[in-house]
Amino acid sequence: MSQNLNAKIDQGLSIQNISKQFGDVKALDDVSLNVAQGEFFTLLGPSGCGKTTLLRIIAGLELADAGRIFSGGKEITRLPAIKRQVNTVFQSYALFPHLTIFENVAFGLRSRKFPEDEIRKRVHRRLEMLDLGAMARRHPHQLSGGQKQRVALARALVNEPDVLLLDEPMSALDARLRAQVQEDLRRLQRKLGHTFILVTHDQAEALVCSDRIAVMRQGQVRQCGTPEAVYDNPRDSFVAKFLGAANLIPATRVDGGVDTAFGFLALEKVPPWTTGTVAIRPEWIGIGETQPAVNGIRARVSEIVYRGTSFDLWLEPGPLRVRTSSYRRIDPGRDVWLELAPRELVILEDEAC
């Protein structure tokens, strides 16, 4: 790790061995993470995996049972929310309905008793930046979902937080707007250089926005890394299936590779288990008329799903899913050769799936 990155991690957020229990449910089980200063970090996982709980602990809205949190080298574990330089964009936006957009955005500055002209200046700058200048005097109920989301963002950012927390901020937006907001959010974060921590269950969102992703499951971080690293090298079948689509193939270790339902498959590395799982992304499988040199599988197309930019082919034996570009239409019933190239096959940690 470079000196520069080390320094940024020191100035960033450090979560150490955090645990939290609600009744019988372990919401967080000894979670440790480091988020560098200026990083766009995403907590990705299904509902109930503990990602929102972790976010609330960082915000100071929930107290951890065990573990410590540091921000910029200073411990904030037991600091109340109002004393943390951390602001949140809530899933429901939580705008104050009786206040105008201007007053909503000014809320944090007024709480901290900023002088009036300073408040005016800062709020208007944020509103302009987020394209809300014309909305200043309206009330939240007069705004669209996308506008409300930007107000929530402005209201948090105006306080210049060390860390901005975003709790599924796009879940209430329609798909088209969401895709645009994801890119906008990423650009905004690059421009401001603030640390963003995003909680989401939407893998596409995580891939688009993040510098790094932590995939969570049942209160634990299963894998943490850049979007490419996690996508290309999922650690286990859960990560492989949650982030993108994957063909999971049960396998038994043999010399030079594994034995599977499709016969022998050569691998580049030796699996750490005797029986386990290998995975391959649908778009990594080659498809052709002739038999490839290694790891060729003769298969018949049983179903075809059109997805606009691609076709998903379901094949027998299998089921195997193969993704091809949309100009390569292969009709059901056709026999083809599949190539599961050794360098595309990922050896998962799971003992067996």
Added chain:
Amino acid sequence: MLLTWYGELTTRGRLLKRGIMLLLPGILWLLLFLVIPGLVLVAVSLVTRGAYGELEWIFTLENYRRLAGFSSFGWIPDYLMILWRSVVVAFVTTLVSVLLSYPLCFFIAGRRERSRYMWLTLVIIPFWTNMVIRTYAWFLILSPEMPVARLAAVLGIVPQGAPLYPSAFAVYLGMVSMFLPFVTLPLYASVERLDWTLVEAAQDLYASRVRVFTQAILPQTLPGLSVGIILTFIPAMGMFVVPDLLGGAKYMLVGNLIQQQFGTSRDWPFGAAISMGLMVLTLIGLQIYRRRGREIEYV
């Protein structure tokens, strides 16, 4: 012309006819028990009292002049003082009830679902007893033998062996205990539905406790609070049982005064005039409240 009305095929005329039919009982009720008696009251307040308390149908403004304090002895605003005192008592009763209801509602809303209903029932139970009996119960509690009066005596607030009634304190105690549920129940309905993320958002945005209350809690509970205030303030203005029993002869409120005119004094025209005065005051109070309420809502 045909049109659809919540899935039903009908015409304007038929809808109108049905609407009138549905409104009729309510209109009749209001006419019989509000509009006509109200007009009678106005009429009675403008006539003369006969020598034996009978109504003499001679138009006069004398009753209102008397209410305003003008008599043959000059200007003595005793009646206005009573009216003013009633406003103060109603205001303080409402205020104290609100101040007590907020913590109570949050306490109840914080219980488990089952015990919430038990606590709410405890709030309502006193209402299963007659108002007069409940007020008499305070005699017992405030009597010299009971701990409250003894404590007061020890602290030197009242002389040894004296009861705590009749007094202004006893009146307020009785009034607040009478009206507390009228604030608590509607307020509780608002508190139970409170969106706590707004409270969290306020805390996330560095709000002090006061600011969390005024900006995140108060606006959300305003609907319940409004109902509670109206349900308390209006009847508290006209209350006569509690001040009569716990306040003694010196602590007269407008309710007692009106009751007296229609009862022992047999001066219906004057009683009617005072009633009109009370009604006007209540309406003014409500109007001020509505203006203020609107300001709070839209700042």
